[in-house]
Amino acid sequence: MLPLPSPFMSLAMAEAEAAAARGEVPVGAVLVEAATGKVIAAAGNEVEASGDATAHAEMLVLRRAAAVRDGARLAGCDLYVTLEPCPMCAAAIALARLRRVYFAAYDPKGGGVEHGPRIFDQKGCNHRPEIYGGIGEARGASLLRDFFRGKRDEKMPKF
Amino acid sequence: MLPLPSPFMSLAMAEAEAAAARGEVPVGAVLVEAATGKVIAAAGNEVEASGDATAHAEMLVLRRAAAVRDGARLAGCDLYVTLEPCPMCAAAIALARLRRVYFAAYDPKGGGVEHGPRIFDQKGCNHRPEIYGGIGEARGASLLRDFFRGKRDEKMPKF
Numbered sequence: 001m002l003p004l005p006s007p008f009m010s011l012a013m014a015e016a017e018a019a020a021a022r023g024e025v026p027v028g029a030v031l032v033e034a035a036t037g038k039v040i041a042a043a044g045n046e047v048e049a050s051g052d053a054t055a056h057a058e059m060l061v062l063r064r065a066a067a068v069r070d071g072a073r074l075a076g077c078d079l080y081v082t083l084e085p086c087p088m089c090a091a092a093i094a095l096a097r098l099r100r101v102y103f104a105a106y107d108p109k110g111g112g113v114e115h116g117p118r119i120f121d122q123k124g125c126n127h128r129p130e131i132y133g134g135i136g137e138a139r140g141a142s143l144l145r146d147f148f149r150g151k152r153d154e155k156m157p158k159f
Numbered sequence: 160m161l162p163l164p165s166p167f168m169s170l171a172m173a174e175a176e177a178a179a180a181r182g183e184v185p186v187g188a189v190l191v192e193a194a195t196g197k198v199i200a201a202a203g204n205e206v207e208a209s210g211d212a213t214a215h216a217e218m219l220v221l222r223r224a225a226a227v228r229d230g231a232r233l234a235g236c237d238l239y240v241t242l243e244p245c246p247m248c249a250a251a252i253a254l255a256r257l258r259r260v261y262f263a264a265y266d267p268k269g270g271g272v273e274h275g276p277r278i279f280d281q282k283g284c285n286h287r288p289e290i291y292g293g294i295g296e297a298r299g300a301s302l303l304r305d306f307f308r309g310k311r312d313e314k315m316p317k318f
Binding site for chain 2: 050066
């Protein structure tokens with residue numbers, strides 16, 4: 001197991017692992033109040049359990065954080081997530097005006113930060129957080145790789 | 160009041176009006192099962208009430224529909240919404256694999272369908288619904304115009 005540069009990313013990885021154990025695509029996210037280091041919300045992907053295609057880990061922490069804080073914005077908060085956010089989550093992060101986003105694995109196919117629509121670089125984007133990609137990348141990526149390898153194996157005939 | 164081409168868009172407009180009456184940005188959305196014409200979910204914007212920046216009308220109907228239907232996808236459903244979806248909502252619509260999106264007013268500043276990142280035209284976008292923009296456009300736009308005019312007036316000194 002590779003060392004992780006932040007206990008918050010480590011917590012996000014634990015959420016991703018717990019998601020995998022539930023049969024969810026292993027992505028985990030943690031929202032932290034930057035000034036105090038307090039964890040406001042932590043979640044793994046819940047798409048399968050909820051039957052809700054929008055129940056990505058990032059959306060869940062934003063919603064749950066909003067439920068425990070005043071105001072629609074989480075401007076003083078940082079997000080730690082094990083995979084580059086997709087366009088939906090990136091746009092939600094802009095709406096919530098997060099301060100920083102730390103993500104682990106890059107997602108050339110489905111990412112919306114450094115790939116695809118590059119949401120924060122759009123002229124109409126109302127807010128651009130500071131972005132730190134590749135934090136604990138190898139572990140974030142290997143969680144996903146192992147999960148999808150397992151899925152493929154399930155479909156293989158057993159001898 | 161202009162006639163509307165669809166009772167579902169009319170219902171979406173009523174949701175937008177109800178949102179305005181609650182002090183929310185007036186956007187309403189309705190999700191309909193295409194084969195039966197059954198309304199699966201209807202909602203107006205709840206950003207202010209919930210303190211959740213992601214509580215756009217479209218996200219709410221997707222989440223509420225998922226709660227009452229099997230499976231993470233709503234492939235046989237059509238969305239009626241009074242404003243061009245933002246990038247977050249457009250990406251959520253792609254994830255949910257909706258069949259069609261009918262929207263009223265175009266949103267050159269914040270829209271993500273015909274403007275900005277044009278989410279459904281992105282190479283990495285997994286699903287592109289049929290899009291029908293400008294359905295009841297004048298009324299969708301006037302709801303928003305009246306709302307923001309009222310907001311500006313509130314800030315004006317009173318004599």
